[in-house]
Amino acid sequence: xxxxxxxxxxxxxVDCVVFGFTAEEQLQxxxxxxxxxxxxxxxxxxxxxxxxxxTIEAAARRELVEETGVENLFLEQLYTFGAVDRDxxxxxxxVAYYALISLQSHPTQAATDASAVxxxxxxxxxxDPFTQLPALAFDHRxxxxxxxxRLQSKIRYEPVxxxxxxxxxxxxxxxxxxxxxxxxxxxxxxxxxxxLKMDLLIALPEKQVGVPHRAPRLYxxxxxxxxxxxxxxxxxxx
Amino acid sequence: xxxxxxxxxxxxxVDCVVFGFTAEEQLQxxxxxxxxxxxxxxxxxxxxxxxxxxTIEAAARRELVEETGVENLFLEQLYTFGAVDRDxxxxxxxVAYYALISLQSHPTQAATDASAVxxxxxxxxxxDPFTQLPALAFDHRxxxxxxxxRLQSKIRYEPVxxxxxxxxxxxxxxxxxxxxxxxxxxxxxxxxxxxLKMDLLIALPEKQVGVPHRAPRLYxxxxxxxxxxxxxxxxxxx
DNA sequence: ACAAAAGTGTTGCGCTTACACCCATGG
DNA sequence: CCATGGGTGTAAGCGCAACACTTTTGT
Numbered sequence: 391x392x393x394x395x396x397x398x399x400x401x402x403x404v405d406c407v408v409f410g411f412t413a414e415e416q417l418q419x420x421x422x423x424x425x426x427x428x429x430x431x432x433x434x435x436x437x438x439x440x441x442x443x444x445t446i447e448a449a450a451r452r453e454l455v456e457e458t459g460v461e462n463l464f465l466e467q468l469y470t471f472g473a474v475d476r477d478x479x480x481x482x483x484x485v486a487y488y489a490l491i492s493l494q495s496h497p498t499q500a501a502t503d504a505s506a507v508x509x510x511x512x513x514x515x516x517x518d519p520f521t522q523l524p525a526l527a528f529d530h531r532x533x534x535x536x537x538x539x540r541l542q543s544k545i546r547y548e549p550v551x552x553x554x555x556x557x558x559x560x561x562x563x564x565x566x567x568x569x570x571x572x573x574x575x576x577x578x579x580x581x582x583x584x585x586l587k588m589d590l591l592i593a594l595p596e597k598q599v600g601v602p603h604r605a606p607r608l609y610x611x612x613x614x615x616x617x618x619x620x621x622x623x624x625x626x627x628x
Numbered sequence: 629x630x631x632x633x634x635x636x637x638x639x640x641x642v643d644c645v646v647f648g649f650t651a652e653e654q655l656q657x658x659x660x661x662x663x664x665x666x667x668x669x670x671x672x673x674x675x676x677x678x679x680x681x682x683t684i685e686a687a688a689r690r691e692l693v694e695e696t697g698v699e700n701l702f703l704e705q706l707y708t709f710g711a712v713d714r715d716x717x718x719x720x721x722x723v724a725y726y727a728l729i730s731l732q733s734h735p736t737q738a739a740t741d742a743s744a745v746x747x748x749x750x751x752x753x754x755x756d757p758f759t760q761l762p763a764l765a766f767d768h769r770x771x772x773x774x775x776x777x778r779l780q781s782k783i784r785y786e787p788v789x790x791x792x793x794x795x796x797x798x799x800x801x802x803x804x805x806x807x808x809x810x811x812x813x814x815x816x817x818x819x820x821x822x823x824l825k826m827d828l829l830i831a832l833p834e835k836q837v838g839v840p841h842r843a844p845r846l847y848x849x850x851x852x853x854x855x856x857x858x859x860x861x862x863x864x865x866x
Numbered sequence: 867a868c869a870a871a872a873g874t875g876t877t878g879c880g881c882t883t884a885c886a887c888c889c890a891t892g893g
Numbered sequence: 894c895c896a897t898g899g900g901t902g903t904a905a906g907c908g909c910a911a912c913a914c915t916t917t918t919g920t
Binding site for chain 2: 869871872873874875
Binding site for chain 1: 629630631632633634635636637638639640677678680681682683684685705707708710711712719721723
C-alpha cells in the first residue's frame, strides 16, 4: 500500500523539547535514545510523524505519551525547522514544541520498550549550556537552543515557571527555578517583594515538613486570579 | 507522473502576512484575489506550496515575488497552522510568515497575471481591527490575527518598526506608525525623549521639504549601532 | 497674520536596586 | 547550642507619566 500525490511532499514530523526541574538537579531536558537509523544509538528529542487525522499539537502530545509516558503537560509550539538537508534520508520538515513539567509530580519514566529515556542537565549560566548533553541527532541541538532561548524570555513576561514546580512550592524553590533558567542570581528580598505584590500567590496554611531547619511556607499559583487580572490588562513581569 | 510514499503526508504550504504602512492610509495588509478553487474569487494571504529543494523561508520569499512582486523584505516565521480541516480539499499544513515593507520605497504592485493584488487597511484601535477587510479564504483571518498580535508585541522590544518606514523618516511618522500598530495614542514628548536617548537614530542634515508648514527633521535608523549595543546586552524597549 | 505641525522641560511618584541581620527549627 | 536555611525593611536613585506653550514655515 502506498500513497501517491501529483507533486512531491516533504514528510512532516514533530519534535518536543521537554524541560523538567528538580531542586537538586536543576533544569533538565528529556531525551530518548534512538533505536532505529538514522542516528541509531544516538540521543534525540522525542518526536515522530504527524498523522493525517490529528492536529500537529495532538501529534506532539501523542508522541510524548508513547515515547516517554508523560501526559497532560504545558505544551506550546516553538518553531518549524525546514532546512533541506536536516534529515539525511529524505526531506523532513519538523514542527518543534516545548513542554514544561514538574519532575516532582510526574516522576521520571522508566525506559519504554527497547529504547532508553533519560533526563540531562542544562546549565543556563554557562556560555554553552549543553556541555552535559550527549551528541544529538539531526538538528536537535539547534532546536534545543531555540527552546531554551524561548523559555528564558517567556518566563519573564508570562507565569510559565509554575508549570515546572509542584502545585505547592516555596519561594526559595521558585527563585532557584528562575535562577536555573535565566542563568544568573536574583536578589532574595526583591524577588519576594515583587512576586508577592502581584497578588498571584496564595500562601497556604501548611508549611513544608521534614527539613532539618526552619520550615518554609508553601504557596500555590492562583491561576484564576491571573486570568482575571490579564483580562484587565495586567502583564506579568518578573 | 506522481510521487508515492509508504505513509500518507499532509501537503505543506506557506502563507505570508505582508504588513505595509503609509502615513495617510495607516497600517495595511496585502491580499490577493484567488483565481482557482477552493475559494475562487475570494481574497486570501499570498502563499503556496513548499518545494522539495527550498527551505520554508525560501518558499515564502519565492511566493511573495511570484504573486506580489515584492522582494527583499523583512520576513519572520510566525506560526504553523495545522487544523485537520483547514483546507476543504486535503490535509494541508501551512507555515505562516509575516513580512514588513515600506510602501513608500516599494510602491504597490499592479495586479499580476489574472489575479488581483491589493492593500487593505487594518484598524488596530478597533475592537475588531479587520472590519475593513473582505472575507478571507481558509483560516487566513486567524493567521492575520495572530500576525497582528505578534507585530504588536514585537514592535515594543525589537526595532522592527523601521522596516515599515522609508530609510529617512521623521519622528512624527515613527510615532504615527507605533500608534497605528499598537492602537492607542502615545505622548509626543515622552516618545521622542525615549527614542533619542537610545542613541539609535541618526539625525540627518536635510529636512523634509514641500510641506505647508515648518519642515521636520529627518532621521535614519542606525542598524550597525543597534547590532553593537545588542552584543553588549542592550535591549530595545519602547 | 494665520494656520499647521514641529519641537522642547520639569516635576512627582513609583519602581528598582542594593544591602545585612534576626528567626525558627531539628539534630 | 549550633548549623541551616527562612524570612524581613529601608534608603537612594532612576525611569516613567503627565502636562502646554513657543517656534518655524508656507500661504
